[in-house]
Amino acid sequence: MKKKTIKMSLSVLAVAVLSACSSQSEPGATVKGIDIWPTIQSEVAKDPDIERQVAALLSKMTLEQKVAQMIQPEIRDITVDDMRRYGFGSYLNGGGAFPGNNKHASVKEWVDLAEAMYQASVDDSLDGINIPTMWGTDAVHGHNNVIGATLFPHNIGLGAANNPELIEQIAQATAKEVMATGIDWVFAPTVATVRDDRWGRTYEGYSEDPEIVKAYAAAIVHGLQGHADEDFLGNDRVISTVKHFLGDGGTVKGDDQGNNIDAEQALFDIHAQGYVGGLTAGAQSVMASFNSWQGEKIHGHRYLLSDVLKNKMGFDGFVVGDWNGHGQIPGCQNDNCPQAVNAGLDVYMVPTDAWKPLLENTIAQVKAGVIPMARIDDAVSRILRVKFRAGLFDKPSPANRPHANNTQLIGHEAHRDIARQAVRESLVLLKNNQQLLPLAPNQRILIAGDAANNIGKQSGGWTITWQGTNNQNSDFPGGQSIYDGLARQIKQTGGEVELSENGQFDTKPDVAIVVFGEEPYAEGHGDRETLIYQHGNKRDLALLKSLRAQGIPVVSVFISGRPMWVNPELNASDAFVAAWLPGSQGEAVADVLLRNGKGEIQHDFSGRLSFSWPAHPSKPVNRGDKDYAPLLPYGFGLSYGEPSVLSNTLPEQVDTALSTSDVYEIFNGKTQQPWQMRLFSGQQNLAVSASSMALGGLSFRTIDKAIQEDAFRVDWQGPTAGVQFVSGNGFREDLARYQASAGVLSMTIKRGNAVADKAFVGMHCQSEGDKPGSCRSDVDITAELQGLAAQQWQTLTIDLQCFARQGVAFDQMVMPFELSASGNMSLSFSDISIQPAADTQASISCQE
Structure with a gap:
């Protein structure tokens, strides 16, 4: 069957979202509670043969074996002997966790660990059963824990590209690189619809509006898992996870793991559309969110996890928790939480040494009747169903799979070509006075700013390490900084280039490109009180002003995980590019900023804002607001030849009370x-x-x-x-x-x-x-x-x-x-x- 394409225009997508929101009731009817939620027809239908195999295997399992399927420890906290003894259903590597705790672990070392854990899981000499385990990893913008992997732009940049077909290619390339290391399962895509950019995970979201999120969720799931009627979970594919269910992008003040107080209709209309797309495409797992909805933690939310997701929406895969998220439920600890499984959690993600007492406590709670046996059987049936669908009982062991140990797949040139296209399409031109861009490369060009030659900074969080920190350019073989690409093209056409982080130079340049922006961060640590860039410490603004005071035209390339209040920096720039977090292939920036040797445009700007650009640093602004007044609206982005619309004298003072931002x-x-x-x-x-x-x-x-x-x-x-x-x-x-x-x-x-x-x-x-x-x-x-x-x-x-x-x-x-x-x-x-x-x-x- 010919592969279906899913690229849609924004207008068509908007109609699709509105249809999904309105199809559950007759015109004029009042929709309440469970009726708000649709019944999803997954592309992956139940297979009677698989259901019989699940039932047969379940009937042979002891309580201890069943609960072990529901426990997911972390590689730093278990041994191969632990896997042999207990037979965990799955395990994970957290951000910044590597085989042997070695950041530079080789592909072989990743595969060797996967093979050892697999063989231990199917060894029935101690636990009496041979169910293959699964390894889950956060490959959220490429296989980002592995040295040399292709790192794609973070989701916020992909949202600006608005190209679902490209997104599917990215996901498929990621799946291949993951398969090369023997891993079965990826914790992606993130389908949060971000409503307050002060949230530290904003860059993990594609948009503030669900229209892009819904289409992208389906595209990522198809790219990771394959299509149900073609290559579903074959040798090139991995199990996907839509996350984090539900409402994490809408917490009060953008507080990570905070409280979403939206009404239920808004919870569906705004925050659940990614699940409509992802579950329809056949996603096999869903990750519960750290946040609360109307004061109740999602990990313990029976209504959302069971009544809505499983019963009404018809999700038949399994729900996995987030990093000890069950321990945040009132009355729970990391090692003791029957409330979570009773609410509908199927797999406890339990890093640290809490896994063993959690396993023992859960077994005891089933025996005591605190957790119904039927709930355990349901959870384990879901886990086994996914394992059978993924072919884990039939596939060779990790070291013997077709792509295992194929080091050429890690950072493969075809994957890097996809990443370069994604970088080009993600760039958004906000300002271009006197059509300064594109630049003729045969000039004397100064490259300045502390992000110009810093692949780690341009890649952001979830990059080798969890926070994306403590990395050097040498940690990115095959990657290029933004400076690398600019310098290569400038030199090839006879121009002169000088790199100077602080903007000092030996010979006055014709133009300066200044690359600057946010330092890498990940969840929790990235939360901010305001969106003021470098509040109280305007080092980069001083650099921009210094260059302009010397009569040097300035092109600003802004690296960030969110739109920020940068009015002073915009005023001090002749051209301003929102580059987001482009990943390892920074040389693609030059393809858009520079003309070729013949003076021709290489690639025009095609990126458009999927987040409104703020006019105030402390007032969230989103498309569809009653009083919508952004500095630049959703969908904005200049192409070459279009005049700038921004004033050169934007307000630079805002009334912000003394707060923690000071x-x-x-x-x-x-x-x-x-x-x-x-x-x-x-x-x-x-x-x-x-x-x-x-x-x-x-x-x-x-x-x-x-x-x-x-x-x-x-x-x-x-x-x-x-x-x-x-x-x-x-x-x-x-x-x-x-x-x-x-x-x-x-x-x-x-x-x-x-x-x-x-x-x-x-x-x-x-x-x-x-x-x-x-x-x-x-x-x-x-x-x-x-x-x-x-x-x-x-x-x-x-x-x-x-x-x-x-x-x-x-x-x-x-x-x-x-x-x-x-x-x-x-x-x-x-x-x-x-x-x-x-x-x-x-x-x-x-x-x-």
């Missing part, structure tokens, strides 16, 4: 730019580049406080050692306004039972012409630590005047925080920041 964060779950976390012990110094490290008598590891890896712990044993945050770019930072505004250095800490012999907090600055650290100060905090209760999170603050009086120049800061100690001590940190207007309440005060 806090200068050094560490808030992740290290903030431009700082770099380092460990030191004696004369040794080591950059933190992994989740656990050691140096001398000092050890470091990330820990969980509120969410995954949002804190870290340092353990001291012996001589003076500690942790510090230093300038990552060698530049000094001007923090003088915090000193002038009665600021304090604040740290949220938890100490162990012992306190070091001596402990100091220091700050370092750099005077003109001197070495870093030439001006410094240290404040003794030993007594304050001794006064804190052990094993409790508490906040300790130090008046900035204490550092200033010892000679620290706050306008020349190179190290805003250092904690050194000697002796034995354990100290955990979840937040380190500088806060204004707080000196009178400081734990350590230096006021006269």
Whole structure:
């Protein structure tokens, strides 16, 4: 049968969405509750033969074997022997988890682990049964955990491309690269409809409007799993997951894992359309969301998980939880939560060592009647159904599958060609005064900005590591920075190019391309109070203004995971391109910005905003709002030859009350730019580049406080050692306004039972012409630590005047925080920041 195409125009899609919303009731009828939701006709119909196999296998299983199918631990927390003993139904690697805890693990090492786990799962010598396990991974913009994989633009850029056919190609390429590493299952697509861009996962959404989301959900599912009537879950395909059910893109103030208070009709109309598309296309798993709906956590929401998703919508695959999401249900812990399975959760995602007590507690709760046996049988039947559909009982083991260990598939040139097309189509031109773009390449061109030659920054979060941090260009073999592509084309046509991050140059250029934007972040850590770009620390704006003051035309290429309030930066730019997070193939940017050697346009801008561009940093704006007043509307995007519509004197001042956005964060779950976390012990110094490290008598590891890896712990044993945050770019930072505004250095800490012999907090600055650290100060905090209760999170603050009086120049800061100690001590940190207007309440005060 000829393959169906799913590319639709926006107008056709809008009709489809409206039809889905209105088809459940007669005109004039009042639709309430369950009647709002449609019955989905999945392309993947139930197969009587598979149903008989499921029933037969289920009848042979013990309770212990059934519950083990419902437990999904993480590779850092189980061994192959654990798999052999318990026979887990599945397992996962979280973001930043690798075979052998080795970031640079080879393809063979990925396959070897998959093979070992598979063989252990089918070994019936201990658990008495041989059901193949499944490995799930977050391949959300390519196989992003694997060194050398093709990294496609994040979803926000793909939404701007508005090309479902291209999206299917991306998903199919991703599936092949995943199959090369022996993995069966991908946690994608994300089908959140984002309504408040302050949400830290905005870039995981395709649009603020469900029209694109619905079409893309179907395209991604088809690309990952194949089509039901052609190549469904064949050797080139993996199991897909539509996530996160439901309403995660509509929480109050964009709070990650927060509360969605929409009415049920809006929940369906806006937030559920991706599930209509994805489930129709045959998605075999759905991931429950961390968020709540009207105050009730989704992981424990029986109405949405069971009544709506399974019973009314007819979903017959399985529901998997998110990272210990069941533990957030009131009355639950990570290792004990019957409420989740009773609500409709089929697979507990349970990283850390909580998996074993959770398994034991769940078994006991079934025996006690707390969890009905029928609910267990239903959950396990769903899991087995998907495994049979995926052919896991018939396919060779991971190491013997057709694509296993095919290193050529990782970053295959055909996949990179698809990524380059996606980059070109995702770029949105917001401003182009005097038709500055496209640029003739045979000029003298300056490339500036800290994102110009930084593949990690242009790729964003979920890139090798969970947060996308601690990566270098060498971690992206086969990838190119934006500078790489520009330089190659400029040099090929006889032009001259100079790379200068800070904008300084030897010879005055004809034009400057400045590439700048947000630092990488992932869920939780990316939440913001406002959308002001570089609020209170306008380094990039100063660079733009400096270049223009010298009479140099400026092209801004803005890297971001969301639209942001950048009025000052727009005013300081002659042309402005929203490049989003383009991924590993940054050279494609040059294909659009530069003419070819004959002076011809290579590729025009075709990207259009799938998110409205904000006119105010704190007021969400979405297509369809009653008072819709964006700076640039949904669907906006210039093509070459079209005149700019933006004023060159946009308002640069906004009325924002003093809030948490005025806090200068050094560490808030992740290290903030431009700082770099380092460990030191004696004369040794080591950059933190992994989740656990050691140096001398000092050890470091990330820990969980509120969410995954949002804190870290340092353990001291012996001589003076500690942790510090230093300038990552060698530049000094001007923090003088915090000193002038009665600021304090604040740290949220938890100490162990012992306190070091001596402990100091220091700050370092750099005077003109001197070495870093030439001006410094240290404040003794030993007594304050001794006064804190052990094993409790508490906040300790130090008046900035204490550092200033010892000679620290706050306008020349190179190290805003250092904690050194000697002796034995354990100290955990979840937040380190500088806060204004707080000196009178400081734990350590230096006021006269």
